[in-house]
Amino acid sequence: MTTSFPMNAGDDPYSYSKNSQLQKEVLDSAKEMVRDAIIRKLDIKIMLSSSNTFRITELGCSIGPNTFSAMQHVVEALKEKYQNNIPEFQIFFNDHITNDFNTLFRSLPIDRSYYAFGVPGSFHGRLFPSRSIHFAHCSTSIHWLSKIPKEMLDEKSPSWNKGLIHYIGASNIEVMNAYVAQFEKDMEVFFNARAEEIVPGGMMLLISPQLSERLLKFFGSSLMDLVNEGKLDESLVNSFNVPVYFPSMGKLDESLVNSFNVPVYFPSIEDMTKVVEKNDCFSIERIELTHPKSKLVDEADAKTLMINLRAVLEGLFINHFGREIAKEAFTRTILKSDEISAWMKINYKKACQLFIALKRK
Amino acid sequence: MTTSFPMNAGDDPYSYSKNSQLQKEVLDSAKEMVRDAIIRKLDIKIMLSSSNTFRITELGCSIGPNTFSAMQHVVEALKEKYQNNIPEFQIFFNDHITNDFNTLFRSLPIDRSYYAFGVPGSFHGRLFPSRSIHFAHCSTSIHWLSKIPKEMLDEKSPSWNKGLIHYIGASNIEVMNAYVAQFEKDMEVFFNARAEEIVPGGMMLLISPQLSERLLKFFGSSLMDLVNEGKLDESLVNSFNVPVYFPSMGKLDESLVNSFNVPVYFPSIEDMTKVVEKNDCFSIERIELTHPKSKLVDEADAKTLMINLRAVLEGLFINHFGREIAKEAFTRTILKSDEISAWMKINYKKACQLFIALKRK
Numbered sequence: 001m002t003t004s005f006p007m008n009a010g011d012d013p014y015s016y017s018k019n020s021q022l023q024k025e026v027l028d029s030a031k032e033m034v035r036d037a038i039i040r041k042l043d044i045k046i047m048l049s050s051s052n053t054f055r056i057t058e059l060g061c062s063i064g065p066n067t068f069s070a071m072q073h074v075v076e077a078l079k080e081k082y083q084n085n086i087p088e089f090q091i092f093f094n095d096h097i098t099n100d101f102n103t104l105f106r107s108l109p110i111d112r113s114y115y116a117f118g119v120p121g122s123f124h125g126r127l128f129p130s131r132s133i134h135f136a137h138c139s140t141s142i143h144w145l146s147k148i149p150k151e152m153l154d155e156k157s158p159s160w161n162k163g164l165i166h167y168i169g170a171s172n173i174e175v176m177n178a179y180v181a182q183f184e185k186d187m188e189v190f191f192n193a194r195a196e197e198i199v200p201g202g203m204m205l206l207i208s209p210q211l212s213e214r215l216l217k218f219f220g221s222s223l224m225d226l227v228n229e230g231k232l233d234e235s236l237v238n239s240f241n242v243p244v245y246f247p248s249m250g251k252l253d254e255s256l257v258n259s260f261n262v263p264v265y266f267p268s269i270e271d272m273t274k275v276v277e278k279n280d281c282f283s284i285e286r287i288e289l290t291h292p293k294s295k296l297v298d299e300a301d302a303k304t305l306m307i308n309l310r311a312v313l314e315g316l317f318i319n320h321f322g323r324e325i326a327k328e329a330f331t332r333t334i335l336k337s338d339e340i341s342a343w344m345k346i347n348y349k350k351a352c353q354l355f356i357a358l359k360r361k
Numbered sequence: 362m363t364t365s366f367p368m369n370a371g372d373d374p375y376s377y378s379k380n381s382q383l384q385k386e387v388l389d390s391a392k393e394m395v396r397d398a399i400i401r402k403l404d405i406k407i408m409l410s411s412s413n414t415f416r417i418t419e420l421g422c423s424i425g426p427n428t429f430s431a432m433q434h435v436v437e438a439l440k441e442k443y444q445n446n447i448p449e450f451q452i453f454f455n456d457h458i459t460n461d462f463n464t465l466f467r468s469l470p471i472d473r474s475y476y477a478f479g480v481p482g483s484f485h486g487r488l489f490p491s492r493s494i495h496f497a498h499c500s501t502s503i504h505w506l507s508k509i510p511k512e513m514l515d516e517k518s519p520s521w522n523k524g525l526i527h528y529i530g531a532s533n534i535e536v537m538n539a540y541v542a543q544f545e546k547d548m549e550v551f552f553n554a555r556a557e558e559i560v561p562g563g564m565m566l567l568i569s570p571q572l573s574e575r576l577l578k579f580f581g582s583s584l585m586d587l588v589n590e591g592k593l594d595e596s597l598v599n600s601f602n603v604p605v606y607f608p609s610m611g612k613l614d615e616s617l618v619n620s621f622n623v624p625v626y627f628p629s630i631e632d633m634t635k636v637v638e639k640n641d642c643f644s645i646e647r648i649e650l651t652h653p654k655s656k657l658v659d660e661a662d663a664k665t666l667m668i669n670l671r672a673v674l675e676g677l678f679i680n681h682f683g684r685e686i687a688k689e690a691f692t693r694t695i696l697k698s699d700e701i702s703a704w705m706k707i708n709y710k711k712a713c714q715l716f717i718a719l720k721r722k
Contacts (some may be wrong), residue, residue, distance in 0.1 A: 101463055
């Protein structure tokens with residue numbers, strides 16, 4: 001059983017539907033590579049020998065406009081490739097059962113040229129019958145781990161991540177190792193499932209951004225502010241002549257931060273090559289780090305980014321810290337937009353985005 | 362564009378999930394016929410020549426336990442038929458985009474032996490690629506019309522249905538004719554779509570109950586009570602010496618009842634035979650009226666029945682009359698449970714349920 005971390009549901013101002021500009025940047029910058037993979041690498045005749053239906057899945061689709069524009073782009077490239085012999089398209093929108101499929105379905109484009117389906121379930125497991133998928137697409141999703149490794153929740157463990165909420169910023173290498181180990185386990189399950197489901201010659205594209213999620217550290221520091229603020233000064237405590245127990249006076253108990261780790265791991269080219277080769281059912285047609293140069297670098301953009309990440313992370317935060325602390329952590333992080341903007345301006349050129357095109361052997 | 366009339370969403374006390382006993386009776390009484398159609402009539406070899414996946418759809422699935430138990434029953438009969446060569450099963454749960462798919466997905470049986478998908482859209486139109494479905498099942502859904510014929514909303518039309526909310530109970534034959542004409546138009550679209558989607562040799566089962574929906578008349582009379590109550594006595598009006606305009610003092614204006622017609626038509630064997638023969642793509646393998654003898658005949662059952670119908674009709678009523686009148690109409694109808702129980706006891710033996718097994722030529 002995997003844990004699920006749905007994006008904010010519905011379409012209100014803090015919903016993911018209304019706040020997915022970051023993920024749009026990722027998609028836009030990968031567009032040409034997606035088209036190229038379809039036009040140059042996909043061998044259609046092999047796959048559709050006995051049917052005229054081309055079956056596509058969007059893994060980790062969430063809700064909002066990005067999933068539809070990504071699928072529209074894929075269908076257009078396929079039509080360009082098929083030219084005079086265009087098949088019927090069947091698109092399977094996949095995400096956890098906790099995803100807001102009602103909103104997804106109600107926002108399906110009216111003029112779509114494909115049959116649309118919802119597929120509830122974790123992609124860390126089987127979703128489709130054997131050899132039933134021709135093309136799988138997965139953008140800003142593959143970095144989600146199925147869970148946080150159990151040992152990270154044990155304060156006696158070497159991978160105990162004190163005062164932080166992610167491996168980014170952690171000086172303890174065991175923290176990173178624990179994330180990598182979980183990523184490799186998850187990818188083993190992921191690739192085993194896809195190897196069964198994708199037809200020989202079928203294609204899978206994975207797109208994984210890295211910059212935006214490094215912004216996690218700003219949320220971590222907001223949480224630690226809530227821990228440290230209002231704590232009694234130690235010298236004041238020491239001035240008492242009798243031993244007195246002073247509980248933490250911060251709004252948030254540090255132990256709650258220590259036991260919280262955001263379950264996302266951003267794989268390198270080496271990480272991905274390793275898991276694909278271990279699985280041994282897919283050939284790597286293209287793998288590279290690109291530099292999309294985010295346009296979201298000004299202070300107003302920093303606010304947009306933070307509201308965007310709030311739509312992604314809010315469920316996770318509320319689940320662990322409760323609604324009040326989660327709200328305060330998000331509000332405080334958005335107030336740091338000048339600091340975040342400064343950080344973005346330094347880092348946006350280094351921004352890396354992983355693009356992988358795979359073909360089922 | 363068809364209009365949609367979703368069952369009550371979620372799983373609260375008035376939800377359809379919690380109130381679908383009627384529809385369960387329908388399914389239970391058809392179980393043996395469903396199994397028989399699969400075991401005796403389905404030729405599996407023809408269909409699965411090039412794949413090991415058997416694709417099933419439940420048309421108008423709504424939410425709640427019935428859709429899962431119906432599909433479980435179909436899968437079990439198929440396994441019995443396939444014996445040592447069991448394929449992979451793919452089940453497509455279809456309903457309008459306004460259906461509560463979130464609740465549907467969250468209540469999927471954990472131990473199911475099929476891949477589950479949601480298909481948002483009206484079955485009065487295309488839902489699937491050509492020749493992609495092996496087995497279609499549709500229970501207590503086919504009687505929903507895509508809309509009420511426009512002419513019924515015109516008070517100068519011969520099919521104006523004054524003081525009633527359905528053709529049942531109407532003495533004006535034009536009312537019935539308007540419903541029949543709409544049913545025939547809808548079925549033309551329905552069968553054209555299914556003829557494209559179902560593989561040659563594929564099967565479609567339609568199950569349509571009739572008794573329970575005749576209970577509509579009790580809701581109609583509750584609405585008319587709300588119109589008539591509190592109206593000024595005509596003699597009192599006449600006793601005035603000067604002409605005065607007295608508006609209706611009822612809680613509900615009669616014109617609202619006159620312009621409301623529940624969009625369900627219960628086809629006879631002749632109706633169904635006519636539309637199937639007109640389409641000409643399906644052979645009728647079995648068609649009959651059965652007498653399932655409802656067990657829901659006592660006064661407590663009558664309450665259950667009315668709460669069940671409320672879960673079906675509430676959205677439709679609220680949409681037309683507003684929340685307050687809808688609530689009052691339902692409350693008043695439930696108070697008539699003694700009268701309804703008496704009616705049930707007289708009528709339950711006459712109860713008819715239509716079962717049709719069709720095979721794609």
